[in-house]
Amino acid sequence: MIKKIHIPSNLLKDKARHVNIYLPCSYEEEKREYPVLYMHDGQNVFHDKEAIGGVSLGLEEYLENNKLEVIVAAIYQNSEQRMNEYCPWPIGRYSKEIMGKDSDLGGEGGKYAEFIVKELKPYIDTTFRTLPNEAALAGISLGGLISLYSACMYPEIFRHIIVLSSAFFRNQEEIEKLVERSDLSSIKSFYGDCGTEEAGEDETLSKLFSASNQAVFELIKKKIHSARFCAIQGGGHTYSDFRKRVPELFTFL
Template sequence: MELEKYLDETRLDVIVVAIDQNSQKRKNEYCPWENGAYSKQFLETDFPSFGGKGAKYIEFIVDELKPCIDAKYRTLENRTAMAGISMGSLITVYAACRYPKTFNYLILFSGAFYANQEKIEELVAGTNLSEIRSLYMDCGSSEAGRGTFISKEFLASNRAVYKAVKKKVPIADFKVQEGEEHHYRSFKKRVPKLFTFLNNEVL
């Protein structure tokens, strides 16, 4: 409701398509590969492996969902943005690499890239992203609490992905959100930034 109110007030001419997440399968569907060695420092020692179904999730979006939206609404060719929060950022970067002609604008909040850090950096490095027109990315300085090891490494993880993407996408911006944590309250505050970006870059 808050998002709908914001769009009504700003009169942005965009079509927002939200995909409801399955909480029990989220980590598997948002991670293209099983979690790698880098992720272990972020997890409990006995935490089971997860991930590996991300490709099927993106195939559903590209082969079924997007064609349905394009058929029913007045969409614009080469004007498709994809946004993600946390592991949603990971799968968004993966989608852009797999389908760079489909997703032209990327918005990434507090990316949980650590789950597939090695693989996603490798994929970005080996992919032609010249079709991506622009990217906005941010990360809180206190994702797991102020001054914690996890917060420091989380931010380092995001910086590494941004550095890799920046080499391929000239119009890219990364912001450190001082004091912001990995929580819905923080993400909600950043929604206007998402749509300001889209208004400036897409429309």
């Protein structure tokens, strides 16, 4: 069952955000509490008809077929502000070297993370029967960057982090510094992955993308005991590829 809600915000530029809430089949039948998985790029989470590009993760079907006992909060992206909201800092030097151009985007990620922690999560926890201390956070590409940032800033809030094909390179220098100085001992599990063909036929760019992810994971594994990273052979940067990795989103259960 999907519930569509709008969350007012004093932190986001659009002053509100659409969120789709998946409730498990047993929610109406059993009066117990459930863990919550928060996800970015919400249009691409549940159904192809809503997805940007026409291919989603197909998560509602997956959850129903596997009878997983979890609430999922899919936060819609503001497409015009996505780069700003998912990058905690202005686009950095490493990104400019990889992409070959400058950018004046980025830097609003702190407010977006604060929106999740101070506006969205309290609403979810008071409206639905949740396990407030068992929140998980997952993201893809830039969603992986903002997920790791949020984990570092609010490690007492998010216990499980799942990031797929993370675009850490956009803020490579700053995210590495943040991980190094953060206490992540309260995080119970971390899963990250990266495809070997993230940039398609551009082998050089794919290797740089992979190196970016590996560098961050080398820091994470020193901080989180239960941390796992997978190199996906042949994996690309498309939702057709991400959909194959959907089971990894729920290994924390």
